[in-house]
Amino acid sequence: MYGDEATVRKILTELGDTWAVVGLSSNRERAAYGVAEVLRRFGKRVVPVHPKAETVHGERGYASLADIPFDVDVVDVFVNSELAGPVADEAVAKGAGAVWFQLGVIDEAAYERTRAAGLEMVMDRCPAIEIPRLG
Numbered sequence: 001m002y003g004d005e006a007t008v009r010k011i012l013t014e015l016g017d018t019w020a021v022v023g024l025s026s027n028r029e030r031a032a033y034g035v036a037e038v039l040r041r042f043g044k045r046v047v048p049v050h051p052k053a054e055t056v057h058g059e060r061g062y063a064s065l066a067d068i069p070f071d072v073d074v075v076d077v078f079v080n081s082e083l084a085g086p087v088a089d090e091a092v093a094k095g096a097g098a099v100w101f102q103l104g105v106i107d108e109a110a111y112e113r114t115r116a117a118g119l120e121m122v123m124d125r126c127p128a129i130e131i132p133r134l135g
Helices: 005-013 031-041 081-094 108-116 127-133
Strands: 018-022 045-049 074-077 098-101 120-122
Touching (some): 031 045, 081 098, 081 108
Parallel strands (some): 074 098
16 A cells, blocks of 8 residues: 555645646546546646646646646646656656555556655545545
8 A cells, every 4th residue: 555544634635735637638538537526626726737738627737747837736647657657756846745646556666756755645546535535
């Protein structure tokens, strides 16, 4: 398990409400779209990060984390495990407080690098499942 309950709670309640969701597009069939809706219902600002840089849920999209002209609190990663490590490194460079790898996204080396850089991190979990459990 990568991310104990205390870390999950801290990311969801204490680290800030601006979430960059990497892999979020306007495709309603993709998991990222539904997760972004849940995050928004719980008061998070969801910033789409996708090569198409589409506006999603009324929020302007960006092609990369580096393109976002404001601070990001949490980077939620919806890319496959092979691509996730570089995204975690970009989150560190961006100054995010945490990285969240979605269900099925696992990169142990990226987890170690990200934690060593001082960021909180969760892997292989979904914030849309976890946030309603907080009560």
